Amino acid sequence: MRQSQLFTKTRKEAPADETSKNAQLLLRAGYIHKELAGVYTFLPLGIKVLNNIIQVIREEMNEIGGQEVSLTALQDKNLWETTDRWDDKKVDVWFKTELKNGGELGLGFTHEEPMTRMMAQFVRSFRDLPQYVYQFQTKFRNETRAKSGIMRTREFIMKDLYSFCKTKEDQEKYYEIAKEAYIKIFKRLGLGENTYYTFASGGVFSKYSGEFQTLCEAGEDEIYIHDGKKIAVNKEVMTDEVLLDLGVKREDLRVAKASEVGNIFNLGTRFSDALGLSYTDESGEKKSVWMGSYGLGPARIMGVITEVLSDDKGIIWPESIAPFSLHLISLSKDKSGDSYEKAEELYKKLKDSHVEVLFDDREESAGAKFADSDLLGIPMRVVISDKSLIAGGVEIKERKSDKSEIISIEQLLTMYTKNC
């Protein structure tokens, strides 16, 4: 894409009412636009990043047998009354709205209920199990306090996968499989090093749930990390009993602030029993379906990556989710110059080879272009100018590094087009 055609602009200063690092950088770089407190619009660059994160997650969910669906955000009052989760006293994050005919609807904050009821239409026999179903879908939560930019918002996309198994054992086995998939996802997203599987409250469903916590100053949780085992315990459940369960000693733990980027649960049979999701086993006996749920928030992950992988100049996207692989910058004086023609030519070749490239063809000063490039955070910068051509081609520099080198245009093309 040509940067001259991008309708978003970078800015030197962030609005005074945004204090979180992720919101400041994402707003300044033009990835997001603020609509209301805790409500953000994703701009062209932002939606690219968000979709890239979603795609990584989708691939790993498919890898563990997930089947993608899309449920509706509109929720049936009767259904939620069945599980006693409609009342505002039970669930205080509901957004509710009225129908013209007098009925009432909710905007979904999670989807266990509709997902379970939907599956009850299809699951009858032991032959129908197990099933793993997931979606990327908008959740609405009427947070009393939205905060930290895109890390805690009132509307957000969530990946939620639900597992439906014959037995408790099958369910617990799948929980482990999902856990491994999550570990892979965070690795691919560049957060592997500082993300910990963390023991947290299992709520009413089971003893523990598993949170994935990424070390982050802007996070809302405090976790106790065991470096040897690479696990952690959420402060909320930090007791002697838990330590005994996990076989770790208190003195081996270090405390850190972290942000919850994912959460996995064994749900038991609470929802299946309440909503009539059962199956007939080999001997003709009716049994409850065992369930688990597995959530991830792509936008919060985007926020955490911005917080964790950035420097004083701007964002540093991991290649796996960057909006573009290359930032091609022409420093030509004018659009008729030789180096500009070379830049155009290179841009076309890269585009024809389906390389994701952002071409800075604007008539800006070199300094302004470099500053913008650093702010945008595209992993590789390619500068083409009279100077670079005399030196032998183009100057390449990784965003995360201070070093640059000159390579020939042919070398660059081989590097980025060999797979095509």
Add this chain to the structure above:
RNA sequence: CGGAAUGUGGUGUAACGGCUAACAUCCCUGGUUUGGGACCAGGUGACUCCGGGUUCGAAUCCCGGCAUUCCGACCA
């Protein structure tokens, strides 16, 4: 939901109760310049969040509302 702070051109800031609300940036015109947010000249853009009140006079003081941020509570 409790507490605190803040609301002034698109953005960041300034202005003792007193002249035409100032400066920077952004944007537009022209010129000039091109390896780390260049320079010169000119120009557009604000009922100072909304509604009341005090006063000869309010961006400024008072009351109410709304909004945003932060702290806390909450957070399948």
